[in-house]
Amino acid sequence: MRARQVPLFAVDQEEITETQEWGTFKDSLRAPIHNWFTYPAGFSYKAVESSFKKNGIKEGDVVYDPFMGSGTTNITAKKLAISSYGVEAHPFVFRIAKTKMNWDIERDDATRALKEIEKNVRGHKRDFNGRDKKGYLETEFPELVLKCYEESTLLDLLFIRNAIVNGNFSTEIKDLLLVGLTSILRQVSTAATGWPYIAPKKQKTTSLNKNALYEFSRQIGKMVDDIETTVYEANPNYKNSFHRIFKADSRHTQELILDESVDHVFTSPPYLNNFDYADRTRLELYFFGEAKNWGEISENIRTKLITSATTQISRDDPRYNLSKVLEEACPEVADFLHKSVSELGKIRLTHGGKKSYDHLVSGYFNDMFQVIAEVFRILKSDTKAIFVLGDSAPYGVHIPTDELIGKIGLGVGFSDFKIDILRTRGEKWKANPQRHGVMLRESIVTLLKA
Numbered sequence: 307m308r309a310r311q312v313p314l315f316a317v318d319q320e321e322i323t324e325t326q327e328w329g330t331f332k333d334s335l336r337a338p339i340h341n342w343f344t345y346p347a348g349f350s351y352k353a354v355e356s357s358f359k360k361n362g363i364k365e366g367d368v369v370y371d372p373f374m375g376s377g378t379t380n381i382t383a384k385k386l387a388i389s390s391y392g393v394e395a396h397p398f399v400f401r402i403a404k405t406k407m408n409w410d411i412e413r414d415d416a417t418r419a420l421k422e423i424e425k426n427v428r429g430h431k432r433d434f435n436g437r438d439k440k441g442y443l444e445t446e447f448p449e450l451v452l453k454c455y456e457e458s459t460l461l462d463l464l465f466i467r468n469a470i471v472n473g474n475f476s477t478e479i480k481d482l483l484l485v486g487l488t489s490i491l492r493q494v495s496t497a498a499t500g501w502p503y504i505a506p507k508k509q510k511t512t513s514l515n516k517n518a519l520y521e522f523s524r525q526i527g528k529m530v531d532d533i534e535t536t537v538y539e540a541n542p543n544y545k546n547s548f549h550r551i552f553k554a555d556s557r558h559t560q561e562l563i564l565d566e567s568v569d570h571v572f573t574s575p576p577y578l579n580n581f582d583y584a585d586r587t588r589l590e591l592y593f594f595g596e597a598k599n600w601g602e603i604s605e606n607i608r609t610k611l612i613t614s615a616t617t618q619i620s621r622d623d624p625r626y627n628l629s630k631v632l633e634e635a636c637p638e639v640a641d642f643l644h645k646s647v648s649e650l651g652k653i654r655l656t657h658g659g660k661k662s663y664d665h666l667v668s669g670y671f672n673d674m675f676q677v678i679a680e681v682f683r684i685l686k687s688d689t690k691a692i693f694v695l696g697d698s699a700p701y702g703v704h705i706p707t708d709e710l711i712g713k714i715g716l717g718v719g720f721s722d723f724k725i726d727i728l729r730t731r732g733e734k735w736k737a738n739p740q741r742h743g744v745m746l747r748e749s750i751v752t753l754l755k756a
């Protein structure tokens with residue numbers, strides 16, 4: 307077992323600086339297709355490319371991302387004619403990835419659909435003239451959505467949404483249009499919607515009087531351009547690669563992916579930092595009618611994801627006791643976790659919010675244990691699984707996620723692991739007495755299968 311603190315792929319200073327952003331979505335926001343949806347949890351496509359290159363992953367090989375998110379690993383693989391599997395449990399995020407992976411869209415079909423939508427929306431606007439906008443919108447949307455838009459913009463968005471949903475389009479075109487509409491939702495909102503939280507009280511004046519139909523048409527045009535550019539730049543053999551992506555749970559992939567069928571894993575699991583993936587898509591879920599309130603978001607999304615936020619936890623659920631399989635396979639990790647969980651159990655009672663960080667920690671590692679065991683089963687021998695992740699210090703108790711994930715890897719059968727630090731975080735907090743003084747880090751954990 308080794309824990310080296312040097313950047314895994316870096317060979318010179320320029321690359322070292324570049325790797326600092328690998329855990330963030332910044333590079334992907336500048337790249338065609340990748341940038342169709344601003345996913346705050348997404349990582350850099352350049353990190354994926356670099357990992358493929360350094361590990362000799364080439365055309366014809368097969369890669370897997372058990373936390374596919376918006377599809378960064380799979381899109382990058384497809385462009386290089388590398389086949390891929392991907393699993394994503396958040397239904398809304400899965401639809402984004404699925405749409406980004408479909409490059410068989412004809413410009414003429416998209417243009418025809420767009421014309422139909424424009425005609426339909428203009429017709430509805432004419433018919434609606436003089437009627438009670440406010441009353442109508444109130445029957446359609448929860449308060450949060452109403453607060454985020456000017457009435458006329460929201461009405462246009464609603465007409466566009468209905469024209470897509472009720473239109474007679476192929477599933478592929480419908481998905482493209484729905485993702486296009488998703489892409490502009492935050493752009494045309496007057497709320498200072500800065501990710502990750504929506505702050506409807508603060509107004510974004512640049513979005514006042516935005517024409518939603520115009521922005522939508524422009525976005526669809528850009529998406530079709532992006533597909534054409536990507537296909538042009540891609541390895542022409544990409545058509546021979548396969549891409550099987552599943553709306554599923556990466557803890558349970560026995561029925562989906564065969565034993566020893568994958569050459570490389572590149573992924574970023576949810577970090578242990580209380581980031582609520584379901585809540586971060588609240589505006590979109592409410593707008594599309596996929597959820598109306600907190601309860602429905604919990605039921606439809608939170609319950610499907612691995613434990614990574616205290617909002618997922620109900621304190622009397624036994625699944626937050628450290629699992630027997632983890633205890634048996636990784637006694638050293640279990641020992642450390644028992645101590646940390648017990649400490650957190652006491653500390654939480656001294657804080658006003660009494661957050662369930664104790665259960666968060668045990669639930670997170672129970673779930674990650676299952677995913678890592680599945681990744682081991684799926685990988686061929688003499689391969690690597692690469693996890694980009696961050697550690698955390700809930701209520702000031704440091705949980706070195708990278709080391710623990712490495713050691714869990716050894717427990718499920720990997721022969722070795724190494725840790726490379728991408729960047730450290732927390733310098734700024736040191737002076738703040740409200741915050742803990744623990745320096746945190748974002749790392750790459752490489753598990754080696756012999």
Ligand SMILES: C[S@@+](CC[C@H](N)C(=O)[O-])C[C@H]1O[C@@H](n2cnc3c(N)ncnc32)[C@H](O)[C@@H]1O
Binds near residue numbers: 345377
């Ligand atoms: C850090 S994000 C990955 C983002 C991705 N690398 C990208 O660039 O878009 C982690 C993802 O894991 C998903 N997830 C959480 N629990 C899961 C589970 N049990 N199975 C599959 N995906 C899950 C979350 O919904 C989230 O999209």
